[in-house]
Amino acid sequence: MNSNEIRAQYDSRSITVYQAYAKAIALPAIQHNRFVPPFSMHRMTWIKPSFLWLMERSNWGLKSGQEMILAIRMTRQGWEEALSQAVLTAYDPSVYRSYDEWATQFEQARVHVQWDPERTLRGKSLPINSIQVGLSRHIIEQYVNEWTMEIRDATPLVRKIYTLLQEGKEAKAKLLLPGEHVYPLPQTLARRIGMR
Template structure:
């Protein structure tokens, strides 16, 4: 499960539910997009291959973003298992949405050029705890542009599950004041290992 003792962690690091060859990322969609994806175990129409899509390995950040599946158009929460090879391929092509000279060791003008040409974007946002409170560490979002999204859909995705019932269960326990029980149902997330060059490229520090 997710542990709240994040104070000991680095400010930027990927925490995820992963195995030797795969990692779970989360997305929230309307039923019109989510249910066909679950049925076919891959994203199909009306999912668009021509617009950027953002994937997130933090369950609690996804809950904050979607308001536990209560936001319009984000009522169905999907857990997508993708290959670690694909995940790291995306990270290797990524450019941070904010200039970080420690990550790239290039000028801001050079970074601007890279950003305009990027096929993958990375953004770091405040991680959340079970109660939705911001934590002093950051959670990664990975934006896949139309130039690479077909790789995500056709090559990287291994499994798509609708976890909306789990989300509702956890939220119900929280509303009932049973936080300890709610915590027991959280996905198991731990620090994802990265090679030094890859970590530097995405601003992990």
């Protein structure tokens, strides 16, 4: 069974998460250094600390509606606050006493956590799962107004790495990847989100 790890770029105050958006949402967010309309506060938004996982999901920013990659520095306090309210998207008997308990919690969850295989530079699955966190409309305002410290346009970096890959210059591409390390979590929090 794959182990679950949070791999991220982080410092003492912040953690970087990634999101892929169309220009209509991304450009105003970069300009204002915060999410503004047409970004919606009324639907779930998914944040991912793994750069390569998002590259796989957005096909290096080539998928329609995901052309721009944003690197969002958010407070570690906000990140851990979100995880403290999280419910897994799939039943895990090592986390929940019963399927019914999980189903009830999932129904009312403000935050969803999903584990998916981490990826290599070439998009192959690794035997480690990476986290993605779904913030519901009940918590998005905190993410936007309190937890977001900085929004950077990571699209030029993505294009550069992708071009190097297309040219077969994998070693050079690897050097440009954000430095991600295993993020330390308090045990109670780790248990809540099914880390093993």
